[in-house]
Amino acid sequence: MKITRELKTGIFAVVVIGLFIWGYNFLKGLNMFDGPLKTYKTEYANVQGLNTASVVTINGVEVGKVVNIEFDKAPERRGHLIVEFSVENDFEFSKKSIAKIYSASLMGGKSLAIVPSYEGEMAEPGDYLSGEIESDIFSSVTEKLNPLQAKVENVIVSADSLMVGLNDIIDAKSRKSIKESIAQLNSVVSNFKQVSQSVNTLVKNNEEKLGKTLNNAEVMTKNLAKLSDTLSNANIGSMVKNLETTVTSINAILTNVEQGKGSLGKLMKDDGMYTNLTNASKELEELLNEMKLHPKRFVHFSLFGKKDKGYKPEVEKKQ
Incomplete structure (x- = not known):
């Protein structure tokens, strides 16, 4: 049987179209020779660069690829993205499992990891899983640097305002005074x-x-x-105690003297006794003077037993 040129051209065209369709789906992560795939869905507000054909892993093992990414058509979910991904083996996990976007490398490529949970009802193809985004090292650094950047900007603005204020306050005369003060310092x-x-x-x-x-x-x-x-x-205590007793006795004596008690007190307080003592002292002084002037009036003695003639006052001779 002779195959015509038209038939060859038709067969070639069909093969090319088939290869094109297979290649297109393969690039999208679909392998037409694997039969029907189990696909699941999740939703994100931002897919962080995740695209079709991104790898899907479970516990670090590649189990599928991202099949499709499209915007949610529901009005209340406008702007959110629905991510459909495939799982090419019979691994089972529950509906409580999480689909997490993470950085597969430092170059920024994103992948999808299923964090499996085995509690509750098992997930069926077409079910929605909860979506999360894992912060990569650059995102973490950026999140931590953003507040620091804001603080640095505030400090710079404050420093600039301070310098402007100083320039307004410190005129030429003030700068000269500062220089002189520094020279004196x-x-x-x-x-x-x-x-x-x-x-x-x-x-x-x-x-x-x-x-x-x-x-x-x-x-x-x-x-x-x-x-x-x-x-x-x-024995300082005993000495101090004796000293206190002595001082107390002296105070008592002085108190009695001040009140006129005792001989010393009467002497100091009784004017009559003072006058008598003064008169007696004066008379004693006169008596001593008289004895000095006329000792014979008071002392009479004889070595030979001569009779004492008695005292006769001398008569002063008239001149």
Whole structure:
């Protein structure tokens, strides 16, 4: 049987079309030779760069691919994306499992991982799974740097405002005053340095004397410590108590004297006694004077037993 050119052309065209359809579906993640696929769906507000033919994994094992991504047509879910993915083996998981988008590499490629759960009713093809997005290292760094960036911007704005304010406040005269103050401060620092050097020289020259002084101070401290121990061992309490008793007695005596009690008190308070004592003292003084002037009036004695003639007052001779 002879095959005509038209038949060959037709067969070739069919094969090319079939290969094109297979290739197109293969690029979309569908393998037409695997038979009917089990597909599931999930929904995201942002797919983070996930596309068709992205790998689907379970526990790190590739089990399928992303089949289709389309916008949700429901008015209340406008803008959300429905992701349909396939699972090419008989692995079972429940409807509580999670479909999580994650970064497969540092280059930014995204993949879909099913975090399986085995509680509750098992998922059937066409069921929706809960969708989550795992933050990659760049997203985490960006999330942490955004607040820091805002704070840095605020600091820069505040610093700029401060510099503008300083420029407005510090005019030429103020800047000159600041320069003069800095020059004076440098002079003070220089003087302090000279004083410090002088003190160092003084200490170095009198190092031996300072050492002796410190030794003497140490000896004095030890002596004071010994004296303190001696005073501590002494019966200070008894001495203080005796001193208090003595002071109390003296106060009592002074009180009696002040009130005119006793001989000393009467002497100090009784004017008559004072007058009598004064008169007696005066008479005694006159008597002593008389004895000095006329001793014969008071003393009479004879070595030979001569009879005492008695005292006869002398008559003063008239001139």
